[in-house]
Amino acid sequence: MQTLPPALPLFDSIKHLEDGNPTVNQFIANVTIHQVNDAALLYEHAVDWLLEQRHSENNYKTYRSELTTFLYWSFIEEGVSVADITRRILLRYIDYCTKPPTHLIAYRNVAQFVMDKDIEERVPNPDWRQFLGKKQEGVEQPYKITDKALKTKLAILSSFFSYLINEEYTERNPAMMLMKNGRFKSGSQNLVMKEDDEEVRSFTELQWSYVISTSLKLAESEPEIHERTLFLMSLMYSCYLRISEAAARPGFSPVMGQFRRDSKTAVWGFHIPRSKGGKKRTVAVSNQLLKALQRYRRFLGLSLLPAPNENTPLFIRHRAAGRGRDTGLLNANLGIRQLREQISAVVNLAANAAHNEGFEQDALEMRQMTPHSIRHTGISHDININGRPLSHVQADAGHDSIDTTSQYLHTTRVERHESAATKPIDHLAASYKK
Numbered sequence: 001m002q003t004l005p006p007a008l009p010l011f012d013s014i015k016h017l018e019d020g021n022p023t024v025n026q027f028i029a030n031v032t033i034h035q036v037n038d039a040a041l042l043y044e045h046a047v048d049w050l051l052e053q054r055h056s057e058n059n060y061k062t063y064r065s066e067l068t069t070f071l072y073w074s075f076i077e078e079g080v081s082v083a084d085i086t087r088r089i090l091l092r093y094i095d096y097c098t099k100p101p102t103h104l105i106a107y108r109n110v111a112q113f114v115m116d117k118d119i120e121e122r123v124p125n126p127d128w129r130q131f132l133g134k135k136q137e138g139v140e141q142p143y144k145i146t147d148k149a150l151k152t153k154l155a156i157l158s159s160f161f162s163y164l165i166n167e168e169y170t171e172r173n174p175a176m177m178l179m180k181n182g183r184f185k186s187g188s189q190n191l192v193m194k195e196d197d198e199e200v201r202s203f204t205e206l207q208w209s210y211v212i213s214t215s216l217k218l219a220e221s222e223p224e225i226h227e228r229t230l231f232l233m234s235l236m237y238s239c240y241l242r243i244s245e246a247a248a249r250p251g252f253s254p255v256m257g258q259f260r261r262d263s264k265t266a267v268w269g270f271h272i273p274r275s276k277g278g279k280k281r282t283v284a285v286s287n288q289l290l291k292a293l294q295r296y297r298r299f300l301g302l303s304l305l306p307a308p309n310e311n312t313p314l315f316i317r318h319r320a321a322g323r324g325r326d327t328g329l330l331n332a333n334l335g336i337r338q339l340r341e342q343i344s345a346v347v348n349l350a351a352n353a354a355h356n357e358g359f360e361q362d363a364l365e366m367r368q369m370t371p372h373s374i375r376h377t378g379i380s381h382d383i384n385i386n387g388r389p390l391s392h393v394q395a396d397a398g399h400d401s402i403d404t405t406s407q408y409l410h411t412t413r414v415e416r417h418e419s420a421a422t423k424p425i426d427h428l429a430a431s432y433k434k
Contacts, residue, residue, distance in 0.1 A: 003126040009112035011064040066156045090174040202376035214350040231296035238289040240378045243371045247336040254314040256306040283396045
């Protein structure tokens with residue numbers, strides 16, 4: 001029988017994270033059923049956020065350790081959804097980290113997961129503990145944590161909460177509020193919290209033009225590989241998709257039949273049967289996206305438009321899968337990891353093109369974008385450039401509140417500066433000059 005540590009590690013190394021772990025999956029399922037009903041959704045968000053740290057192994061290790069401790073505390077010790085955590089509740093987490101239960105303290109550093117040769121599976125290491133104590137001359141010392149270490153924990157959590165806000169999971173960042181006040185207040189607060197720097201969440205019109213032109217050039221030069229890429233970028237942008245809504249995952253595999261024509265109005269929509277949070281919606285399909293769909297289907301040798309309930313996979317593999325449940329299958333849909341890698345590759349090429357044409361700062365910003373930035377970009381451009389009504393964008397984005405959609409009005413400082421650049425101080429004087 002498998003021996004488990006008193007508190008499970010939740011995230012394997014970056015190499016194995018996307019493979020999933022049966023023991024962790026079962027644990028999260030039990031928590032979702034019996035304790036915190038959105039635990040599975042939050043865990044999915046946490047995995048996505050950690051995957052964005054894959055460029056830095058040290059960051060990844062630090063962040064996953066903090067998330068493991070935080071999520072265990074919120075799910076098991078507090079039994080509370082992360083969305084419901086306030087400053088006051090988060091202070092209890094600080095107390096928990098300051099004086100952790102003794103059975104969760106270890107005095108030697110070990111791997112969080114190990115390979116069980118009997119079942120040929122990675123399993124939680126029974127010797128692993130959440131907290132690491134110190135020894136002095138071989139004697140275990142009382143556990144201590146410095147204020148600096150606590151500030152680091154809060155900084156990581158603040159970053160995670162910011163991600164959750166962008167994902168529309170929550171509207172509050174209690175970690176940031178604690179860092180603004182009291183003992184955790186930083187001396188150079190603006191630098192730490194970046195209060196005067198808006199987070200670059202979406203591509204500008206110029207930056208996005210490089211992404212689309214790069215996708216088009218790739219499709220024209222290597223259609224057998226990149227016609228799929230071009231349609232993926234078009235769909236993600238036009239329908240404000242999260243990457244999990246375009247990728248295959250347990251219980252969901254996107255198909256052509258999600259494009260549906262309304263028999264009464266003859267308009268086309270893209271149906272999303274399941275998204276994060278369990279919501280479903282149908283997004284209005286633009287004429288441009290319909291043309292992109294026809295181009296993609298023509299390349300695949302299909303009829304120009306899908307038949308009702310057509311089950312053709314949306315994004316099929318170019319070669320058979322080498323492992324997992326889809327081993328050997330050629331027409332299996334692409335998963336989250338494959339789509340993320342494909343999008344990142346295109347954005348990097350687009351950034352190179354921007355840099356080569358003198359847009360160095362734009363290139364730097366583009367390299368910081370994630371696949372989720374495409375959703376933000378589609379929403380922002382539709383509101384601020386295309387002039388779509390907020391209520392229409394709200395419905396297509398799946399926002400519960402118009403307030404969430406309203407946050408995209410002039411979302412970036414660049415847009416505000418551009419609109420302010422030519423405004424006069426004295427309208428009457430300006431008219432004289434004319």
